[in-house]
Amino acid sequence: MSQDPTPRLTTLPNGLRIVTRQMPGLHSAALGIWVSAGGRNERADQNGIAHFLEHMAFKGTATRSALQIAEAIEDVGGYINAYTSRDATAYYVRVLEDDVDLAFDVISDIVLNPVFDDREIEVERGVILQEIGQAMDTPDDIIFDWLQEAAYPDQPIGRTILGPAERVSSFGRSDLAGFVSENYGPGQMVVAAAGSVDHDRIVRLAEKVLGHIAPRPQGAREGARWQGLETRTVKPLEQAHFALALEGPGYLAPDFYAAQIFSSALGGGMSSRLFQKIREERGLCYTIFAQSGFHDDTGMLTIYAGTGAEDLGDLATLTIDEIKRATEDMSEAEIARAKAQLRAGLLMGLESPSGQAERMARSLAIWGRVPDAAEVAERIAAVTAADVRTHAERLLATARPALALYGPVEGAPTLQALSERLAA
16 A cells, blocks of 8 residues: 655644645645534533534634635636534535635634624524524434433533524524634644645645644533433424444544444445345335444444334334344454455545544644555454454443434334343
């Protein structure tokens, strides 16, 4: 495997980090600002404000209107967007190589200088309330929010990113400005760029625009406390939606890679156990998958399926049985296939400037450095079948599942029944 070019990292005196990776042969670049402030940094009375703030960044600055922000990037054929997660908020842009300076100017402007115009706040409030309504009408989206809340009730990590409608309806300019003041210090920001970029030039741009910001501490974030509860919403839908979760390791845990390999072999593709046993052999569903999610202090193995009400009981119990069986007899071939998928996903992602920038920013936030692809591939390769089985055994030994059900689910097994089957 050829080693990807080494990223370059510079940290300014105020704590701002700038990381870049030159990708020879490209004529475009991805650039953004990643802020270590998301849903987990919200107090209960702020739930939804990080996402609201992300929306407001595009609604005008001291020097640009909302239309001028969009036109500045789209006039040169670029693309600009943002997202909010529980751990971070990202603002990013993709442009051709000659427009990197422009991209940096726009992206830093929307992060540093939003005006929070009262009229625009009301407009965007309506947009977000529509987004919340749309999520409620999308069962295979909203069930993951409910599952998260069932796993981590009454704490920031368990709350929805969008926030409840009644909370979003109350946010004003002072709330938005307060969240920025509390969480948008230079030490919480990473400028990441990949593609046809020059590191020294990006550093100079960052020094000029962001280097003067005084460092400020970020408030302590509440740690995750897994609870494992059940939420069941009965509604006359065409499908019954089933989501089950077990607490897994976080990013910093020694079995981080083993967790990914186990979830991939269990339900990560068409050759996985859950897909073959429950869909292909039994025909109990159209969609079923398992995936791992991670934070620095916790993680989650999630299994989702959509099925008919009459098949939900069989699907739920078979899912539990397959999890148990996988801890006992997962084969070398299954593990090798999952490792190949994980490695391929890593390398394919590195072919994209946006993927590169995202990975570098997230790596710095998690580990304080950017491991190169060769190192990660070696860590994946080093995971043994025994490592995967040990991880799976630990998963079951401490299991307190969380369960979310939505649709015609009156007759679905209870969480207690599934927990007892898992422990038997």
